[in-house]
Amino acid sequence: xxxxxxxxxxxxxxxxxxxxxxxxxxxxxxxxxxxxxxxxxxxxxxxxxxxxxxxxxxxxxxxxxxxxxxxxxxxxxxxxxxxxxxxxxxxxxxxxxxxxxxxxxxxxxxxxxxxxxxxxxxxxxxxxxxxxxxxxxxxxxxxxxxxxxxxxxxxxxxxxxxxxxxxxxxxxxxxxxxxxxxxxxxxxxxxxxxxxxxxxxxxxxxxxxxxxxxxxxxxxxxxxxxxxxxxxxxxxxxxxxxxxxxxxxxxxxxxxxxxxxxxxxxxxxxxxxxxxxxxxxxxxxxxxxxxxxxxxxxxxxxxxxxxxxxxxxxxxxxxxxxxxxxxxxxxxxxxxxxxxxxxxxxxx
Numbered sequence: 001x002x003x004x005x006x007x008x009x010x011x012x013x014x015x016x017x018x019x020x021x022x023x024x025x026x027x028x029x030x031x032x033x034x035x036x037x038x039x040x041x042x043x044x045x046x047x048x049x050x051x052x053x054x055x056x057x058x059x060x061x062x063x064x065x066x067x068x069x070x071x072x073x074x075x076x077x078x079x080x081x082x083x084x085x086x087x088x089x090x091x092x093x094x095x096x097x098x099x100x101x102x103x104x105x106x107x108x109x110x111x112x113x114x115x116x117x118x119x120x121x122x123x124x125x126x127x128x129x130x131x132x133x134x135x136x137x138x139x140x141x142x143x144x145x146x147x148x149x150x151x152x153x154x155x156x157x158x159x160x161x162x163x164x165x166x167x168x169x170x171x172x173x174x175x176x177x178x179x180x181x182x183x184x185x186x187x188x189x190x191x192x193x194x195x196x197x198x199x200x201x202x203x204x205x206x207x208x209x210x211x212x213x214x215x216x217x218x219x220x221x222x223x224x225x226x227x228x229x230x231x232x233x234x235x236x237x238x239x240x241x242x243x244x245x246x247x248x249x250x251x252x253x254x255x256x257x258x259x260x261x262x263x264x265x266x267x268x269x270x271x272x273x274x275x276x277x278x279x280x281x282x283x284x285x286x287x288x289x290x291x292x293x294x295x296x297x298x299x300x301x302x303x304x305x306x307x308x309x310x311x312x313x314x315x316x317x318x319x320x321x322x323x324x325x326x327x328x329x330x331x332x333x334x335x336x337x338x339x340x341x342x343x344x345x346x347x348x
Contacts, residue, residue: 015050015086016219017107017187022047022073022083024066028294042293043069044080045243051187054213056220058234058251060227060266062290066243067223068112071189074221075107076100087187105135108180112192114172118164124150124175125160131182149178153208170201174208181212189221194229206233228270231255236334239263242301243293245328249335259331259342261306262286282345299323300340308341317341 023046028039044066051057059067072078074085076092085092087107092100111117118127129146132138138145147157153174164172173193180188190209194202210233212218224230230237230251237254239247239262247260258264265284272278286305291297303309303321313321320340328338 016053017087018050020048020084023081024069024073025081039294042243042296047245049238051219054217056222056234058230058237059223060230061240065240067240068191071191071223075109075189105183106186108185109189110176110180110193114176117176120164123161128178128182153178169197173205187219191223227266242296246338253335257344259337259344260339261308262302264345300326
C-alpha cells in the first residue's frame with residue numbers, strides 16, 4: 001500500500017504544523033515626503049509545506065529567496081499577505097498577539113547570529129530564565145531548571161553569571177538553543193543556526209540538535225543555504241527559488257534523483273572529499289543574477305538562469321516556460337518538482 005502524499009509533500013505522517021498557500025509581499029515606497037507605494041517585493045509566493053512529529057524539514061536556497069521570511073511567517077512573527085498556518089487546530093495567521101502568547105510556549109526560534117540575538121546586558125542565567133519568567137513558570141524550581149537546561153546543551157551551569165561576550169560563537173549558539181528550549185516547545189525553527197560558526201563547531205551544534213530531537217521529540221524547520229549541512233540533519237528537504245518552493249523530497253531521494261535544474265545545480269556545487277571523484281563529477285553552473293523579487297519573470301521564475309532553457313529546449317518548449325508557471329507536481333514517493341521538463345539526474 002502506498003502512503004498518501006499531500007500537496008505539501010508529506011508522506012504518511014501526521015503534521016504537527018503546516019503552512020498553506022503562504023504569500024508575503026512587502027511594499028516598496030518612493031523616496032521623499034509622501035512615500036507613495038510604487039511596487040511590492042514578492043518575498044514568499046504560494047508556499048505550502050508540513051512538518052511531522054520528530055521530523056526535520058530542511059528549507060534551502062540562495063540568499064534572498066525567502067527562506068527566513070517563510071520561517072518568521074510560520075511562527076506568526078510577521079503577518080502573511082494571505083494563506084494560513086495551522087497548528088493545534090488553529091490558524092495562527094488569524095490570531096492576535098494576546099491569543100498567540102500561550103502558543104509561543106510550543107513554537108520557538110533560534111536565530112542565525114548567536115551574538116546579536118542575545119542581550120549583552122544580561123547574564124546567561126537571566127537570558128535562559130527570561131522565557132520562564134515571562135510565562136510565569138520560574139517559581140521555586142526555576143534556578144534548577146535553568147541549570148539543567150545549560151547542562152543539557154553542553155554548557156557549564158557554573159558559568160551562568162557570565163555575559164554573552166565571554167563565550168565563543170558555538171557556546172553562544174548553545175545559549176540561544178537553551179533559551180529556546182526553556183518552555184519545552186514542540187516546534188523549533190532554526191534560522192541558519194550554524195552559518196556563522198566554524199566547520200568544527202558546526203558539527204558539535206548539529207549533533208546537539210539531533211540528540212535533543214531524539215530526547216525531547218522536537219520538530220524542526222531547519223533553514224540553511226548549505227545543502228551539505230541539511231543532508232546531515234534533515235529528513236525531508238524543500239528547495240526555494242525566488243519566493244517559491246521548486247522541489248520537495250526526502251533527503252535520499254533529493255540527493256540521488258534531483259529533478260529540478262536549480263536543485264541539480266545546488267547539489268553539483270557541493271565539494272566531494274575524494275579528489276578523483278571531484279575531478280570526474282558533472283558540474284552544473286548557473287549564469288546571470290537572481291531576478292529582482294519586485295519584478296519576477298513570467299512563467300517559470302528560474303528560466304532566466306536555467307541551463308536547459310537555451311541549450312536543450314525547443315522553441316515551443318521555451319515559449320511554454322515563458323508563458324506558463326510550472327505546478328509543483330508529484331513525481332512519486334512524495335517527490336514534488338515544479339518544472340515542465342523535470343528529469344532526474346544522479347550527481348553525487
